[in-house]
Amino acid sequence: MAFLSVKSVEEVESLVDSFNLNPDIEEIDIVDSVNLTLAEDVYASISLPPYNRSAVDGYCVKWEDVSGASEALPIFLKITEDVQMGQAPLNALETDCCMAVATGSMLPPEATSVVMVEHSERISEDEVAIYNSVASYENILKEGEDVKKGDLLMKKDQQITSFNINLLAALGINKIKVYKKIVVGILSTGDELIEYNTDNELNFGKIFNSNGPGLIAAVKSTGAIPRYYGIIEDEFSILKEALDKAVKECDIVILTGGTSVGVKDFVTAAIESLGKPGVLVHGIAIKPGKPTIIGKVDDVPIFGLSGNPVSAMICFDLFVNRLLTKVKPETIVCAVSRNIPSSGGRQDYIPVTLTKVQDKIIASPIFAKSNSIGSLTKMDGLLVIPKDSEGLEEGNHGKVILYKGKGWEDDLLK
Ligand SMILES: Nc1nc2c(c(=O)[nH]1)N[C@H]1C(S)=C(S)[C@@H](COP(=O)(O)OP(=O)(O)OC[C@H]3O[C@@H](n4cnc5c(N)ncnc54)[C@H](O)[C@@H]3O)O[C@H]1N2
Numbered sequence: 001m002a003f004l005s006v007k008s009v010e011e012v013e014s015l016v017d018s019f020n021l022n023p024d025i026e027e028i029d030i031v032d033s034v035n036l037t038l039a040e041d042v043y044a045s046i047s048l049p050p051y052n053r054s055a056v057d058g059y060c061v062k063w064e065d066v067s068g069a070s071e072a073l074p075i076f077l078k079i080t081e082d083v084q085m086g087q088a089p090l091n092a093l094e095t096d097c098c099m100a101v102a103t104g105s106m107l108p109p110e111a112t113s114v115v116m117v118e119h120s121e122r123i124s125e126d127e128v129a130i131y132n133s134v135a136s137y138e139n140i141l142k143e144g145e146d147v148k149k150g151d152l153l154m155k156k157d158q159q160i161t162s163f164n165i166n167l168l169a170a171l172g173i174n175k176i177k178v179y180k181k182i183v184v185g186i187l188s189t190g191d192e193l194i195e196y197n198t199d200n201e202l203n204f205g206k207i208f209n210s211n212g213p214g215l216i217a218a219v220k221s222t223g224a225i226p227r228y229y230g231i232i233e234d235e236f237s238i239l240k241e242a243l244d245k246a247v248k249e250c251d252i253v254i255l256t257g258g259t260s261v262g263v264k265d266f267v268t269a270a271i272e273s274l275g276k277p278g279v280l281v282h283g284i285a286i287k288p289g290k291p292t293i294i295g296k297v298d299d300v301p302i303f304g305l306s307g308n309p310v311s312a313m314i315c316f317d318l319f320v321n322r323l324l325t326k327v328k329p330e331t332i333v334c335a336v337s338r339n340i341p342s343s344g345g346r347q348d349y350i351p352v353t354l355t356k357v358q359d360k361i362i363a364s365p366i367f368a369k370s371n372s373i374g375s376l377t378k379m380d381g382l383l384v385i386p387k388d389s390e391g392l393e394e395g396n397h398g399k400v401i402l403y404k405g406k407g408w409e410d411d412l413l414k
């Protein structure tokens with residue numbers, strides 16, 4: 001048995017970009033919507049502020065009435081009302097009069113400024129001395145100055161932030177339509193695996209299932225929901241049954257292991273047995289991850305990642321993350337610290353550390369084998385060596401995909 005025709009990274013990327021996940025839409029309470037994707041445009045149902053409000057504690061006035069007021073020559077105004085918070089003023093504001101207001105109080109329509117309390121002195125119950133003049137509409141939050149009724153405030157497909165939720169609440173909107181989170185099924189195949197969260201001892205021949213937890217975390221970090229199906233034996237009928245269940249219950253399915261051409265590598269056969277179009281890719285011209293499988297059953301994308309942890313995690317980032325987040329990775333171009341050979345014919349993704357040497361960022365390869373997850377945790381990025389290149393010589397420049405949150409930014413981008 002051989003790999004089907006090996007596809008280039010570009011071919012696989014366009015295939016993945018053509019997948020449409022069509023998530024369902026649901027209406028939910030706004031507080032549950034943070035980080036989700038909005039499924040409708042949102043227009044302002046009211047203006048903000050909804051009426052003129054005071055920005056300070058003080059006295060609302062007609063600004064001309066206090067023109068020229070100073071410490072030496074205060075202007076005395078009659079206080080006609082103490083406007084209560086949460087209530088509208090009871091009366092109109094008369095000339096040469098004022099009303100006591102608090103920060104946020106509704107103002108009468110005749111008020112054209114607010115004098116701050118520290119620029120005044122209350123002489124009696126109903127009289128105040130004003131020591132400062134004020135400009136027109138000073139200290140007033142004008143109706144509609146922030147948001148105008150009917151404005152388009154949030155667009156379909158944008159990610160919802162806590163700021164958005166504060167705004168929606170301010171408008172009196174308590175429910176919005178969002179896309180349901182994508183559910184990603186995860187199956188770990190392999191007779192040698194024992195579950196990471198059991199007390200089982202590691203007998204010779206066995207290894208802990210590290211891809212399962214690693215991919216659960218990777219899926220969570222995209223905002224999707226992982227659904228873990230556990231360890232699946234290397235037995236065709238058991239794998240087929242588990243995959244069938246996952247395809248029916250999830251929007252995407254990821255398996256690890258069994259992608260190669262060993263006697264117990266059943267992933268392609270299991271996908272093919274479940275329906276059309278079945279396997280679309282078996283073999284990508286990359287290293288690591290050459291035997292990667294991509295297929296579809298009942299419109300559910302299936303990714304068969306290599307069992308080797310380094311390949312599984314990197315190919316998740318290159319292809320599955322691309323589908324889930326639609327975000328292209330951030331890259332830099334920098335020089336390499338030593339000769340890095342490449343056999344050509346496959347695009348190499350080489351884990352590198354990044355250091356700053358005389359204000360320049362230098363990439364040093366880690367040379368991790370596909371199974372060496374310990375080495376992978378030390379990397380700051382992935383150096384990409386195109387498939388037609390025979391490698392880079394010391395000092396040559398190459399493209400590096402940056403891994404955020406690895407700590408390199410603090411040291412290097414100062
Ligand atoms: N004759 C050939 N053999 C192999 C080829 C090839 O072209 N011809 N390709 C190699 C490459 S490259 C890769 S990558 C692997 C792909 O292997 P599989 O996807 O079939 O995975 P397994 O054989 O099941 O496992 C490989 C390796 O990974 C370990 N593993 C598996 N699952 C887990 C897990 N959940 N957590 C941690 N580690 C896991 C497994 O024990 C093996 O060591 O094939 C090469 N062979």
Ligand code: MOO
Pocket residue numbers: 286287288289290291306308311370371
């Ligand atoms: O393609 Mo494999 O992941 O190099 O060992």
